[in-house]
Amino acid sequence: MKKVRFLCILCLILCLVGCKVTIGGSIEEMQSRFKVLERLYPTENVEDLFEKFPNGFEVVNMLIHKNKELRVEVKGDSATHQVTGIIAQRAVQVKENMPEKYEKAIYFENGQMKMEDGSQVPEEFKDFRFLFQSFHFKESFFETATYNAKKTSYTPGTSNYFISYFATNEELAKYLKVPEDSQLKVQFEGDLQADEEHRFTRTIDVEAVDSRKSFFEKIHAE
Numbered sequence: 001m002k003k004v005r006f007l008c009i010l011c012l013i014l015c016l017v018g019c020k021v022t023i024g025g026s027i028e029e030m031q032s033r034f035k036v037l038e039r040l041y042p043t044e045n046v047e048d049l050f051e052k053f054p055n056g057f058e059v060v061n062m063l064i065h066k067n068k069e070l071r072v073e074v075k076g077d078s079a080t081h082q083v084t085g086i087i088a089q090r091a092v093q094v095k096e097n098m099p100e101k102y103e104k105a106i107y108f109e110n111g112q113m114k115m116e117d118g119s120q121v122p123e124e125f126k127d128f129r130f131l132f133q134s135f136h137f138k139e140s141f142f143e144t145a146t147y148n149a150k151k152t153s154y155t156p157g158t159s160n161y162f163i164s165y166f167a168t169n170e171e172l173a174k175y176l177k178v179p180e181d182s183q184l185k186v187q188f189e190g191d192l193q194a195d196e197e198h199r200f201t202r203t204i205d206v207e208a209v210d211s212r213k214s215f216f217e218k219i220h221a222e
Helices: 002-023 027-032 035-039 046-052 170-176 192-196
Strands: 057-065 068-076 083-091 102-109 112-115 146-154 160-167 184-191 200-208 213-221
Touching: 027 160, 035 200, 046 057, 046 068, 046 213, 068 102, 170 184, 170 200, 170 213, 184 192, 192 200
Parallel strands: none
Antiparallel strands: 057 068, 057 213, 068 083, 083 102, 102 112, 146 160, 160 184, 184 200, 200 213
């Protein structure tokens, strides 16, 4: 009986170790999964994503600051090559004098955001640009940033994985509208299942440590 129990425990350990080898990998292997971002960041116009993702794409960009959430979601239709979506504003925590919540339909034409109803783009989104239009990502980013040892992992129960760094980066700070020397927490996220199925899914999540101002951008494509 003891021998059987020992063999069961040994098999369990071997399975766990095997899983870690299969999906855990080294820091270098994890970093290599994000090298693909070099061909996307930057991209001049939203419509230019069709050149890289001819089967269509989806992009979600969200900024959170002072209890306010500004969100832009768009989808590129491979059949029509049209980019349509929504812009939205809402209060993260409901308090007095908080901005009015709204969600409005948009589309992009010649790189410009336009309102589906023909109205003017709201002030909050008037100068909006996606991060992929503003950030020049190079794999050397990992060499200049400080690795956040406690934040490299695979999310239990999912196929999500991520790697996190502390860094100062002029372009990211400018995009977030914080001082250029601000310490930023930058997390890169991916999805193992999507990788195995050759579907592109990557997220860049940035937070200014001192101000707690943050944003993320997720690009998903077939």
